[in-house]
Amino acid sequence: MDEKNLNLTLKIWRQAGPTSVGSFQDFKVSVSEDSSILEMIDDLNNELEGDGKEPVTFESDCREGICGTCGLVINGQPHGPIPKIATCQLHMRNFKNGDTIWIEPFRAKAFPIIKDLMVDRSGFDRIMESGGYVSVNTGGVPDANEIPISKDVAAEAFDAAACIGCGACVAACKNASAMLFVSAKVSQFSLLPQGQPERYDRVQKMVMKMDEMGFGSCTNTYACEAECPKGISIKNIARMNRDYIKARATSENLEV
Amino acid sequence: MGDLKSFIPEGNISDKWTNHKFNMKLINPANKRKYKLIVVGTGLAGASAAATLGQLGYEVEAFTFHDSARRAHSIAAQGGINASKNYQNDGDSVFRLFYDTVKGGDFRSREANVHRLAEVSESIIDQCVAQGVPFARDYGGLLDNRSFGGAQVSRTFYAKGQTGQQLLLGAYSALNKEVAKGTVKLYSRKEMVDLVVIDGKARGIIVRDLETGAIEKYSAHAVIIATGGYGNVFFLSTNAMNSNATASWRAHKRGAYFGNPCFTQIHPTCLPVHGEGQSKLTLMSESLRNDGRIWVSKTKGDMRSPDQIPEEERDYYLERKYPSFGNLSPRDISSRSAKEVVDDGRGAQGQEAVYLDFKDAINRLGKHAIEEKYGNLFEIYETITGENPYKLPMKIYPAPHYTMGGLWVDYNLMSNLPGLFVLGEANFSDHGANRLGASALMQGLADGYFVIPYTIGNYLAEDKPELLPTDHEEFSKHEKEFDELVDKLMSINGKTTVDTFHKKLGRIMWNKVGMARNEKGLNEAIKEISELREEFWKDLKLVGTKDGVNQTLERAGRVVDYLELGELMAVDALDRNESCGAHFREEYQTGEGEAKRNDEDYTYVSAWEFKDLGRWELHKEDLDFEYVKLATRSYK
Amino acid sequence: MGWLGRTINSSIGKKFIMAFTGISLILFLLFHLAGNLTLYAGKDAFNAYVATLDTVKPIVRIVEVGLALVFLFHIFNGIKLWIENKKARPVNYAVNGSSKNSTFYSRTMIHSGSIILIFLILHLTTFWATFNFTGHPVDGSHEYFDIIIYFFQKWWYALIYFIAMILLGFHLNHGFQSAFQTFGWNHNKYFPMIQKIGSIYAIVVAVGFGSLPVYFYLSSVLGGN
Structure with missing residues (x-):
């Protein structure tokens, strides 16, 4: 060389x-x-x-x-x-x-x-703790192949799951919004059958926590997508918006 | 005769774990919350353990030195995770996975552990899928598999080149679920710096808060270490910058035996070194060997561009030497073969590198198919090297990657110190002298999800350990000792930086305790390492203060440990007068240059007890091979 | 706060309000533009159009109230978001790299919006107030076409009107597709179309409205009409 x-x-x-x-x-x-x-x-x-x-x-x-x-x-x-x-x-x-x-x-x-250049990104962890999971316990789950998932859906869920949680989306956004990060996680589970039982509960909790952590709002500049090292799509944000509004409108839970 | 007891249960190999699970004592659900457990490390093993133990009802405190639990280096595993699901109907079974792993480990692992690993492998996949891990699927919507080095069946589950990340995020999500429930308390940016051992039992840990520099004490009924391997002793390795041996090593110095420290795996497919300033080496998933062909020029010192070298002048040395496994030969064999051709002067364009060529696969399957399978790996390659692997073959070379050695544990994953459990790469248990590809993820999750939750209950129920207050004098003593270590480091005021020492150590390790070792080199290494250690304590230059963030201080503490651990690796390699798996002693080889094991004298686990600086006592655990007959490995 | 308050005050709730009110205004502008273009057809056509509206005055009043509310929500919410978002990123980068990752239109919504707001106030105090209440500034008559010509013949008024319409185009270019994204209607097939339609719409609105002051001002200067 x-x-x-x-x-x-x-x-x-x-x-x-x-x-x-x-x-x-x-x-x-x-x-x-x-x-x-x-x-x-x-x-x-x-x-x-x-x-x-x-x-x-x-x-x-x-x-x-x-x-x-x-x-x-x-x-x-x-x-x-x-x-x-x-x-x-x-x-x-x-x-x-x-x-x-x-x-x-x-x-x-x-x-x-x-x-210096070291920042505290623990806000992301707090958001994940608020609902970034499928509530299954260890053991007692069905055989892996009992849940067929179409290749396309699996691929889309994977693309959302590829997020590495680096925070570049927040850093790029003029509003310091965490929507791309949160929507990637919300999307992964809202696309997969495993995530369905908690789908509408999860999105409400995670968005609420995101707001509480002091991130700004999304104004659709799409700077996040442009700077994301994993190319996470803003389609995930659209999906989260959809799920969130539907959840807010239809959920009978008055607590969230 | 070995003096170490591994507590392998009685019975046929396939019944051992089942019987053991029944025979172990249980703790009733209401009592579990009275037990406090510490889990150090939040990689696959640590996160899965903490999550599962929390779910069972224990009071768990999990520690990571990262800013987030999700950053553990398990995340970087690319290729996949093995499981004996036999979804491909190609003849896989629990016994075959067990057999392949024992054989791949060159008969230096514990049969019973490996069988248990193979048994629970299937549950791991079920668990991960239930968590929403997006594994690759085929067109029918069912899970896809690929083949991997050291196996003739397709049993590897994968998620593009990010399997480790997806599995870790699965375990991290399980951990988050428990954190939300309050059963697990998660501490980030806190590094374990000592194990508190009182009356021979592990009672807690000392940590340094990496943000404030504060030294803190935590007490528990049992301590679980899942802090990964020690590959960074080589300075240049595929491990993450911060991966380190400190938790394991400090536990070792408090009495935990270190098992098989010389078994370090050199991964065959990494990117070659670019220059002095290089900080670490990048792994290219071994899965590339499914479709890539490895070759070098038949001529020495061939400086031609690879596309100028005609087919008949290429030496596909793995296919030539090992026709049945070819490019999918196990890691140790592939790595050593690469070193051989480079030592022969036939490295790619004079570099320490060999070619990994996709030309034939692209011609056969089309560029699109290759892109689909390996697209992101190809992108990584191009980003780093500036060369397009669709056009020119990749250049690869072996690099330190994984450490099969680690703290010694019995069948229950407990070290010789009661109350100290060790999981994942940090323990020595399942891979013998060589780990097969896609088995590390399997072991980490097996230990965390499916083994420790049972075995720790048995310990707690049987031993009934008590919880000591952190103001106990031993805790304070441990705390003070660490504080003194920091003061000592800060007060050397020499001239040489931490990284310079680390690089020097790395060079000794790579040259003399690396891929091929010999008695003379090892003796030299032992001497050079202890000299370097002395120099370190005389001439280290450490800036900053002990309060607040001080990354140099963090690294210095880790290098202190490497300078001791490196010596033990050499001592162990010198003691093992045979070649097995990743441990290749030049004195012990066949006429064809293959590793020559000495089953007569070395069918044991070396477990080293720390006596004093540079002084260890060897304990042996004899290994029995009842079900996989001791035989010379052949991948021809 | 009840569930509705929490919804409206959530980040996505606020975004949703922006999008919903925005889309309403987009629809309004379309009708408004269609009406205004009758100006090109001459005095009679325009006056007839206004007269038609007068026949349904009560409905127009109701729509106006609704429109006012939509405007207020859009403006108030937009300013609130801007202030909150500034707080979420209190320190700016020394090097502004935003031109490399986002469009000018998307980053300047508050600016284009603010100028449009100033224009809106001017617009209401001139056209809307004169049409509905005070009449022609000179003789107090309700000759709508003449009122328009009166204002457009002032160079500064025509200029402000023109600039505001260009900025309205910018605002719409981002706002149109942004609303769809907010509603969650981002589809591989249709979203690129929506983005194109949005741009076309923005150009039509900017050219449609913006050409009027230019045309009437130039006509007066060049002695036509």
């Missing part, structure tokens, strides 16, 4: 703690084209540490684009300029020598900054 190095200027958001005032800090780096952007920050951090300076705090884990841990806003776009990848999969060959790259954390009231 012909190793080519890029000389770049990084402008990285630094913030000491949740209540501290943050600002951008400039760094000059030289990085191989074959590196990922996170490897570039690894290198930078190793250098900073060697100099006795505080490294840049950011989160990542699998570095294969599936765990949803990493999430940086690169030049104004969550997960950077290349569609359908997570930050960890963004390779430096997509930049040009001499570029300036702005690196910011996901910004939303519901995702408070913990430190």
Whole structure:
């Protein structure tokens, strides 16, 4: 492989703690084209540490684009300029020598900054706890092939289930709405027969929790879909709207 | 004679688990809530265990160092999960899955455990489907299967290349259900840093809050560790950046035996290293080997582009050497063969890599069919390498992937320390010296959903452990010891960063305790690791404070453990004077370069007891093979 | 809050109100435009059209009240959403990458909407008030066509009207398909059609209304009519 190095200027958001005032800090780096952007920050951090300076705090884990841990806003776009990848999969060959790259954390009231580029996305977990499951206990379930599901429906449910919970949809949305995330989960279960018994109950609970966690409303800009590393479709949002309105209108439960 | 008791139940292999389930003591539903259980780790094993135990009525506290339980590295498993459903009518059965797994593990696993695994495999699929896991289906709406390395039947259930993610989300949803009910209390961003052992029993854990830096104490009737493997000891591995051995290792240092530490699997289909700055290696699902053909040039130092190398100059070495399994040979064999051809100077374009070619499959099935099956994997490949695998063959190379070794457990998944249970990759139990593809997910969920819920009840009913208050002096002592460790790390004030040490260790491990090992190299490794450890404690540079988020401190703590664990792996590899499964000792091979087992002397599990830094005592658990006859593995 | 209050105040509830009122206004605009286009047919045609409406005055009044409520809901709810959504994202990015992931129309609904609101007030105080109450600003007569010409001959009025109609086009271009998405009517086959119809509708409305002040202003300047 012909190793080519890029000389770049990084402008990285630094913030000491949740209540501290943050600002951008400039760094000059030289990085191989074959590196990922996170490897570039690894290198930078190793250098900073060697100099006795505080490294840049950011989160990542699998570095294969599936765990949803990493999430940086690169030049104004969550997960950077290349569609359908997570930050960890963004390779430096997509930049040009001499570029300036702005690196910011996901910004939303519901995702408070913990430190530098690390944010708290636990709001997603609270939403999932409110109803993101099929209430089956371990054991006592029917044989797997007793529930035939058409290939198309299964594929659509899978596409919704492919969500990695990274929060890029919230970060991309000008309203910091979590509709794409929530609708993906709601859709997975509302498409599958296993999810039917709780279908209308689930959507009400999850939407209510979503609102409570401080996410904004959807205004259909579809920025979420454009930035989603897994290409989750806004059709899921439509499906959730439909289910929600139907549930609100027809459910006899006055408590929810 | 081995001195370790595994408590394998009596009876025929197919009755053992059934009988055992009946013979075990039960706890009545009302009493279950009086028992507090700690589950560390929320991957497949941990989440499924916590959810099921919560559902049974126990008071469960689950811990993850991630920001969310859903991020555990089980999520990255791509290929699939095995189950002996025989939906394809191709002759599969519980016994065949059992047989394949024992054989695939090269006769170093415990027969009874493996049989139980095969037995519950079917329930796992039922459970996951009921949870809404979107497995792949065929046109009739029923579940689809594919074949995987080391098996001649199609028994692998999958969800595109995201099986791990879908199964984990299933377990995570089950966990959420219990969190909502209040039976499970979930703690995120808290890392277990010590096991509290009082009077020889596991009584609780010490954790560090990764957000505040606070050290906290948690007490329980029993502790379950499900924190995965230790592949990151190699620095470059397919494990996630944060996967680590700390929970297991600290438990080991408190008395839990470590089983078969040298059994580490090198996965044959990973992307080759691109350079110094590389942070981890990416796995390409082994399922690719279903349709991809592996080859290198017949000529040494062939720098031609692969599409310029004519058919007759290509060496499809796996098909040549193992005609009946060919490209689907087990992982250890495939990995070693790749190393052989690269060592022979025939690596792809001079790199440490071999070709994985889809040309024939695309010609046979059409590009669309290949896209349907592997589309997302091809995309990942192109994203990372910038090369289009529909046009040029992929370049792959083996990389550390999975650790068969782990904390020693008996048939009940309890370690030698009463009250400490170990599940999933963190234990040593089911895969012997080599794990077959699509079996890790199976084991994680088997342990969590279907084994621990029974066996832990038996322990609680029989031993009647008591709950100690966290202000007990031993808890405080453990807490203080950890605090001192942190202070010690922070006060070294040397010049070398944590990652530099980790990379150095990784290089020693990969070169000398990696795919092929020998006595000289292992002795050198032991010496080099202990020297590196000394250097670490003299020259580590650690910035920041112990309060608040300090990722460098987190990594330093993990590297402390790797620097000890790495040595034990070498010690174990040196002790095992045979080649078996993933453990290949160059001194022990056949004339054809195949692994040569020594069943006479090494049909045992090595369980190491920690004595002091760099000093262990070996305990042995003898292995009996009653149902799968000891035989030389042949995949020819 | 009861179940209805909770529904209306939920994020999807508010969205649903926007969509429902929006679609109502879209329908209204269609009728309004059809009527206004009679201006091109000349004085008699237009006056006859207005006179016809006068014959069903009570119905028109009822519709007007309904329309006012729909407008108020749409406007009030829209502003409320905007404020809440601002709060959900209190800090902006240093680099604004939104042009790469969303359309200009969708991001500027509050802006186009606000200008349309200002226009609406102007529109009501001029045409609606004069038609219904005060009559021609000069002689107080109820010669509807002349009133129109009177205002359109003022360059600034024609300009504001024209700009507002362009922005109305922007607003509708997003709003039309957005309403369908909110109702959950997003289908692989039909949604792309809806998006196209929405754009065509937006252009028709913007050109239909917007051409009127241009035509009458230019006519007056060039000495026609």
